[in-house]
Amino acid sequence: MAVIRADLHAHTTASDGMDSPAELVARAAARGLDAIAVTDHDTMDGVEEAKLQGERSGVIVIAGVELSTARGGKDIHVLGYGPDRSDPLWLERLSAQGKVRERRNELLLRRLGQLGIDLTLGQVLDAAALGGGGVPASLGRPHFAAALVKAGAVSTVREAFELYLAEGAPAYVEIPRITPEEGIRWIVEAGGTAVLAHPGLYHDDAEVERLASAGGLAGIEAFHSDHTPEEELKYARLAERHGLLATGGSDYHGSRGGEIRHGDLGSRTVDARALMERMKG
16 A cells, blocks of 8 residues: 555644635645644534535544643643544533533633723634634633634734643643543443554653553653654654554644644644554554
8 A cells, every 4th residue: 555645633623623624635735745634623514514515525534632631730632533523422522521621711811801901702712713713612722722812812823822721820820630641441342443642742751651651541742742853763762662643744734813723734744554454553
């Protein structure tokens, strides 16, 4: 089988991306990708539209998700490829993830109010809808950042994160989440393949080693737009040492206010054959 050039980490308007699922796949085709994984935060609502566009564009669409988990107040994301979208327990678990996100958003609005910024949920939803896909299934901090820019509270999305929304910033809300091990188990129990997302962003290689050796993971996202070349080599070797796949993706979200968060589509690609074989197994 020929090489399948794929970007295995991309977001759509189903969560905090700016491209609709169909637009994402069309863009992937225009950039010469053979495959694209749709990995929205805590939702798979964009997958069906993406697959239909994939059939039209001749692009393989891998159904995915990026689960929000945490340990010790630190966010850790787990990518899931190919979980059964008709599995009732999986759907129930995704719904529970959505409820946690809704509660976080309520507390975030309250925290901003305490800081003297009177932002409403309606303003956040309006900013989210500017992506062109209507109200997303999964509302996240980038939507709050866009609303803060639109309200004139900050000048850029980057400034919104630096001043208010990033981990450790005044408006950041720490809320109980499932552990990475639970997220991995959920994906595997739904028939999916679990990969640890962007390990370099956690600044905790001991945690990465623990998860890599604990069982359940099929891979490590070694190649990511926010990793340095040295980090990519380090995590590729870590994956090899533990018998795991070294996967990669851009973490594409599109352009918001002229800023591209993480990387542009196709800026990180890998041969998807090994992952697809693992998904079949």
